[in-house]
Amino acid sequence: MKISAKKASAASAIKADVLVIPVPSTPDASAGVLADVDAAMDGRVARLVERGDAKGRVGYATLLDAGGGVKAAHVLMVGVGDGDAGSWREAGVAAGSRARDVGARVAAVVTDEDDAALVTAFAEGFAYGNYRFGRYKTAADAQTPAATSLNVVGGPLSAADARRATAVSAAVAAARDLVNTPANDLTPTAMAARAKELAAEHADLSVKVLGVAELTRLKAGAMLSVARGSAEPPALIVMTYAPAGAAKDGDVLGLVGKGVTFDSGGISIKPSGGMEEMKMDMGGGAAVLEAMGAIATLGVKQRVVGVIGATENMPSGTATRPGDVVTAMNGTTIEVTNTDAEGRLVLADALYYTATKAKATHMVDFATLTGAMVIALGEVYAGLWGSDDAFTARVRAAADEAGDMVWPMPLHRLYDPLIRSKVADLTNSAATRMAPGAVYAAQFLGQFTDDVPWCHVDVAGTAMVKGAGTGFGVGLCVALAESMADG
């Protein structure tokens, strides 16, 4: 969906399938945009407001068939409450969803609000709400078409704001597609193909895909121990973005994603109920992959490397057994006490590769790492761990800006005893239930960062909400790359 900034014009004169009007908690039909539409619609808007039918409660949507002097086919009033960026984004989601239901192709939003951050959040939200995943529905009438354009009329958006919102929302939609695509179609090879497609679109974005042979040469025994149970070959996908104009000796941002395209648990197999949702176990990798595309589209002047550890976790005669000891790329030995704690094995090698071979100076990983994360913070916040206060503050600010909500969690060497093994250096699943599992998983990852400033984002609860991919993390990655480019 193309988001454009258009010059101001009378609301009633705007041509669109749906004219969207954000409404504050106490709507006033006698002023501004609402008054203009009210006058063109013979007082219908004022009557609705009077009766309390047009509520400003966040996301409350009132759809009117327009007519009268209004050129648009429908008028959609949607509440933004008392309005921080989060409420405007949520209101945008409600509006986008309703617009999809009525099959609107061209939407326009008109508002008296002059804060560009709020209107941008609304526009991005509109694109998110307009998204549907219909690839596997065969009935012709099972789908309404998506909106092709959203015109922000007379608002505070600059052309650059609109271009950015278009790129970010397209990348979020693409990441959602990857998460929603079932594992028989979205294999590690298919993820690598998507990365190659993006690289072909941008001259300054390149991709290298490391298979079993290269991973064996690199001694990436942790990631390979996960892959060996599956008939699908693994792929360590390395995307390098090196824009002209970014200092050659400057910082390199490493974005690392868990790309487990299906997590059956392996020999420590998961219960069958809900196992289908484990097609989403590549949600972190999808966010990194599509964010790389958006960063390249926007021409952010920052070197960035995206590394996605893509593999299936399956049980088979060749699968890793509980009790097996494997050696990670950095030489650390790991006793695999639970084959379902596979994400940290994949990331151990992906992080070490990013720090040492891809020469990242700062790293953030995104991973649907633990069920404990879902128990701790649910589907609202992702957990954020960080090894370096200044970098962690920067990541947090980028998350706030993007609306990808994160909450700080602890790393501490006093958690180390939880990840120690009796027979090897480390165990991949602690024998105790003391510290929350999400914390000792993070503590485990910290052993493979080569002391590069690093953050870990556990997106187990936020990558998929109510069975659908969210694209969580894409906005964070783009905002972080921009923040580092700004110095």
Ligand code: BES
């Ligand atoms: N992919 C799962 C974590 C997960 C659970 C993501 C629910 C999304 C929703 C991960 O690989 C896993 O299975 N973790 C185990 C680790 C345990 C065996 C130490 C878990 O959290 O149960």
Ligand code: MN
């Ligand atoms: Mn698992």
Ligand code: ZN
């Ligand atoms: Zn997993």
